[in-house]
Amino acid sequence: MKNYSESNRRHEMAVQGIWSGTISFSLVAIPVQLVKAVEPGRVSFRLLHSKDYSPLQRRMFCPEEDKMVPPDEIIRGYEIGPGKYILITDEELESVSPERSRTIEIVEFIDLKEVDSIYYDHPYYLVPSKGGEKAYRLLVEAMRRTNKAGLAKFVLGEREYLVAVKSTEGALALITLHYRDEILPDEGISPKEEGIEDEDKSRMQRNIKKMMADFNPGKYADGRRKKIVALLKKKVKEKAPVQAPEIEEEEGEGPADLIAALEESMRKVKKSR
Amino acid sequence: MSRKVVEVAGRRLSLSNLEKDLYPSYGFTKAHILEYYRRIAKFILPHLKDRALTLKRYPEGVEKDFFFEKRCPSYRPVWLKTADVHRHSEERMTVCLVNDLETLMWVGNLASVELHVPLAGVGSPETPDSMVFDLDPGDQANILHCARVALILRDLLLELRVASYVKTSGKKGLHVYVPLNRKETTFEDTKKFSKTVATIMQKNYPDLVTAKMAKEYRKARVFINWSQNDSSKTMICVYSLRARERPVVSFPLGWKELEGLAGQGNPEKLLVIQSEAVRRAEKQGDLFREVLVKKQKLPHL
Numbered sequence: 419m420k421n422y423s424e425s426n427r428r429h430e431m432a433v434q435g436i437w438s439g440t441i442s443f444s445l446v447a448i449p450v451q452l453v454k455a456v457e458p459g460r461v462s463f464r465l466l467h468s469k470d471y472s473p474l475q476r477r478m479f480c481p482e483e484d485k486m487v488p489p490d491e492i493i494r495g496y497e498i499g500p501g502k503y504i505l506i507t508d509e510e511l512e513s514v515s516p517e518r519s520r521t522i523e524i525v526e527f528i529d530l531k532e533v534d535s536i537y538y539d540h541p542y543y544l545v546p547s548k549g550g551e552k553a554y555r556l557l558v559e560a561m562r563r564t565n566k567a568g569l570a571k572f573v574l575g576e577r578e579y580l581v582a583v584k585s586t587e588g589a590l591a592l593i594t595l596h597y598r599d600e601i602l603p604d605e606g607i608s609p610k611e612e613g614i615e616d617e618d619k620s621r622m623q624r625n626i627k628k629m630m631a632d633f634n635p636g637k638y639a640d641g642r643r644k645k646i647v648a649l650l651k652k653k654v655k656e657k658a659p660v661q662a663p664e665i666e667e668e669e670g671e672g673p674a675d676l677i678a679a680l681e682e683s684m685r686k687v688k689k690s691r
Numbered sequence: 692m693s694r695k696v697v698e699v700a701g702r703r704l705s706l707s708n709l710e711k712d713l714y715p716s717y718g719f720t721k722a723h724i725l726e727y728y729r730r731i732a733k734f735i736l737p738h739l740k741d742r743a744l745t746l747k748r749y750p751e752g753v754e755k756d757f758f759f760e761k762r763c764p765s766y767r768p769v770w771l772k773t774a775d776v777h778r779h780s781e782e783r784m785t786v787c788l789v790n791d792l793e794t795l796m797w798v799g800n801l802a803s804v805e806l807h808v809p810l811a812g813v814g815s816p817e818t819p820d821s822m823v824f825d826l827d828p829g830d831q832a833n834i835l836h837c838a839r840v841a842l843i844l845r846d847l848l849l850e851l852r853v854a855s856y857v858k859t860s861g862k863k864g865l866h867v868y869v870p871l872n873r874k875e876t877t878f879e880d881t882k883k884f885s886k887t888v889a890t891i892m893q894k895n896y897p898d899l900v901t902a903k904m905a906k907e908y909r910k911a912r913v914f915i916n917w918s919q920n921d922s923s924k925t926m927i928c929v930y931s932l933r934a935r936e937r938p939v940v941s942f943p944l945g946w947k948e949l950e951g952l953a954g955q956g957n958p959e960k961l962l963v964i965q966s967e968a969v970r971r972a973e974k975q976g977d978l979f980r981e982v983l984v985k986k987q988k989l990p991h992l
Binding site: 435436437438451490576663671672673675676677678679680681682683684686687688690691 | 765766783817843846847850851883884886887888890891895905990991992
């Protein structure tokens with residue numbers, strides 16, 4: 419089962435991008451697909467019921483009525499004060515959602531060094547679609563040489579993002595950026611400068627210099643993940659997995675009227691057979 | 692990858708790898724699959740119309756890995772009809788609607804051998820158009836046992852003045868459909884009704900029927916899977932190909948025909964292969980037509 423789902427995922431990744439369209443600026447338009455650039459290595463667990471190993475579900479619960487709420491009774495409210503809400507419908511939300519982008523239109527080129535990395539949100543790759551390979555290579559190369567990144571507005575999902583398109587080793591990457599309003603101010607975090615001697619400053623700088631190295635991300639790995647994976651491998655070998663019941667089947671008779679009618683019909687059916 | 696551009700109903704479609712043998716034990720290529728769906732189109736399209744398609748794709752053929760795809764692939768052509776569905780607590784999802792021949796061909800080209808659809812249309816996802824009894828034989832039972840159960844089920848429902856229709860699953864079982872086509876009936880109703888029927892059947896035919904999913908109950912019995920009556924579940928569409936060694940189809944049968952076949956005792960005769968499916972559909976018309984139009988109310992709920 420595990421192998422199947424992994425190969426399945428690989429396959430989907432190979433054929434299906436998150437978005438497809440064109441990337442363009444001035445007269446150039448290159449057909450591309452957007453694909454994931456990172457796969458967070460988090461090991462995720464299902465929550466199970468300790469008594470019978472059933473996978474648990476999340477349900478919506480109304481504390482007032484002390485019961486579960488079915489989907490068709492759930493609506494959205496924006497909280498404006500304790501217990502006070504403004505209701506918002508799906509239609510209203512839809513009416514303010516931007517239209518899906520067909521193109522990533524680069525409006526300006528910037529020096530990526532000017533962008534504080536705190537603005538970086540999420541990285542993707544752009545993959546050339548059929549017919550766009552040559553122009554794609556050209557753009558990758560030109561951007562790499564000039565060390566510039568293109569800025570564009572781009573709608574993904576229901577949101578419009580500011581994005582930076584940059585050249586990595588041999589490919590184009592697209593990074594969604596935070597809007598300025600989303601960045602929390604850092605003023606007041608650092609205590610006021612007082613009583614720092616020049617001697618202290620230069621000692622600190624010397625220490626930093628001593629520890630300088632080239633950035634080599636391969637040196638680091640998520641140690642906890644590695645240990646969890648090793649632990650799981652060991653446990654698979656040692657112990658059979660627990661089995662969830664195939665389906666939860668609440669016993670229940672059904673409407674009495676229907677049961678009576680069915681029993682009656684069943685007698686007739688059996689007689690005629 | 693080989694490509695061929697064809698025109699279907701004025702739309703240009705780029706078809707790939709037509710020569711690829713997707714049923715290698717039988718010798719049935721992607722071109723054959725597309726040809727089957729083209730010929731069966733007028734029969735299958737009304738049953739796919741305005742329903743959220745789940746693709747079941749076999750890119751390396753029916754003997755290799757498959758994957759389900761509920762989302763309509765983003766590289767779909769611009770003319771392809773889609774719908775946005777979102778069930779509570781799931782994110783919004785765009786699905787393909789197979790409402791015309793060109794979409795059917797495009798979907799076939801994705802090696803989506805099997806076409807699965809829900810029992811409700813996209814416009815009213817909580818209102819099933821039909822109720823289904825999915826008859827699934829356990830170990831040491833076969834499709835003939837399913838036929839016996841289906842015939843009892845038909846008679847039982849008839850006593851309640853409810854008409855039902857039967858098709859082969861194209862694998863081991865049979866599917867009995869009860870047309871409803873009225874907006875007042877909910878999945879809650881169909882689940883309650885079908886579960887009660889399954890329980891009564893089990894009680895009266897304990898050696899033949901079980902209403903419980905767990906494997907130990909299903910041995911040598913037919914499991915009446917009532918839990919398919921759910922907005923989140925899909926059924927193999929009538930006339931869809933199935934992915935097994937041979938290109939067998941989920942095909943509607945007349946009740947008299949099923950009686951005859953059940954009497955002959957040869958399970959093989961209950962398998963309808965693609966060429967036979969086209970021939971029979973053209974001769975007898977759509978035996979599942981009533982499932983789409985007949986209005987029925989479930990009594991005693």
